[in-house]
Amino acid sequence: xxxxxxxxxxxxxxxxxxxxxxxxxxxxxxxxxxxxxxxxxxxxxxxxxxxxxxxxxxxxxxxxxxxxxxxxxxxxxxxxxxxxxxxxxxxxxxxxxxxxxxxxxxxxxxxxxxxxxxxxxxxxxxxxxxxxxxxxxxxxxxxxxxxxxxxxxxxxxxxxxxxxxxxxxxxxxxxxxxxxxxxxxxxxxxxxxxxxxxxxxxxxxxxxxxxxxxxxxxxxxxxxxxxxxxxxxxxxxxxxxxxxxxxxxxxxxxxxxxxxxxxx
Numbered sequence: 001x002x003x004x005x006x007x008x009x010x011x012x013x014x015x016x017x018x019x020x021x022x023x024x025x026x027x028x029x030x031x032x033x034x035x036x037x038x039x040x041x042x043x044x045x046x047x048x049x050x051x052x053x054x055x056x057x058x059x060x061x062x063x064x065x066x067x068x069x070x071x072x073x074x075x076x077x078x079x080x081x082x083x084x085x086x087x088x089x090x091x092x093x094x095x096x097x098x099x100x101x102x103x104x105x106x107x108x109x110x111x112x113x114x115x116x117x118x119x120x121x122x123x124x125x126x127x128x129x130x131x132x133x134x135x136x137x138x139x140x141x142x143x144x145x146x147x148x149x150x151x152x153x154x155x156x157x158x159x160x161x162x163x164x165x166x167x168x169x170x171x172x173x174x175x176x177x178x179x180x181x182x183x184x185x186x187x188x189x190x191x192x193x194x195x196x197x198x199x200x201x202x203x204x205x206x207x208x209x210x211x212x213x214x215x216x217x218x219x220x221x222x223x224x225x226x227x228x229x230x231x232x233x234x235x236x237x238x239x240x241x242x243x244x245x246x247x248x249x250x251x252x253x254x255x256x257x258x259x260x261x262x263x264x
Contacts, residue, residue: 075104075111111229128156128240135160135190135261136183142168143194148183151190153263159237160261166230167194167257174198175254188263189243195256201249209247210235234259 079101085091135151142164171179175196184191201209208214212232238245242262249255 075107078104128159130154130156133157133160135192139164139181139183139192143179143181146181146183149185151183151185151263153190153261155241155261156237159240163234163237163259164192166234167192167259170230170257171196186260190261190263192259192261193256194258195254197254200251200253201247201255202251206247206249210245 086093139146175198180195182193210231235245244260246258
């Protein structure tokens with residue numbers, strides 16, 4: 001009696017052994033066993049990919065939950081501390097203190113609103129109501145001064161307004177000075193370029209600025225009330241249109257954001 005052992009490995013790790021004791025019709029048996037082994041390997045690979053995706057999604061969920069909790073805690077703590085001190089008589093309910101409470105509550109409202117917009121934009125069922133739009137005219141509805149030429153594209157007007165509004169909000173918060181906006185015709189594409197002369201973005205931060213809750217200058221973002229959602233919404237909407245969004249920056253000289261949209 002002779003025996004046949006077939007080891008199954010994946011990425012240099014031994015996963016198991018197929019044992020066969022009858023050596024008759026060896027070629028056919030080996031082919032069959034190898035086919036079974038390949039099938040088992042593929043099934044195992046799919047299983048590991050599935051588990052890996054679940055673990056990745058769970059990690060994203062945990063990080064998102066922590067980020068949201070952190071963003072909510074700061075304004076809630078400020079409102080709670082002020083109202084508690086006023087209720088106990090330790091502080092007078094002056095207009096300034098009530099204004100601070102109002103500002104923090106407004107910050108909460110804006111955060112929830114931004115999260116709703118982000119959830120909608122990232123939804124698998126995001127519906128784009130596309131129609132022909134004069135991109136130059138639309139951009140001038142958001143920015144006071146825009147150079148360029150009229151360019152017609154097929155896009156969702158309301159979603160694109162959200163993109164432009166978020167870019168303006170980002171520029172107003174962190175631009176720190178003069179703002180240049182241009183609309184250019186690039187053949188099959190149209191491009192919106194928003195350039196500021198602010199403090200710029202550090203090279204290590206630049207690859208992450210379109211991520212949810214990411215803020216390049218956390219201390220200044222906190223003062224400005226930014227939650228790091230606006231640019232994530234921009235990227236999600238532009239991606240849904242089949243476009244691209246890019247950022248370039250030189251520290252101390254400013255930043256430039258480019259939105260490239262297909263015309264059709």
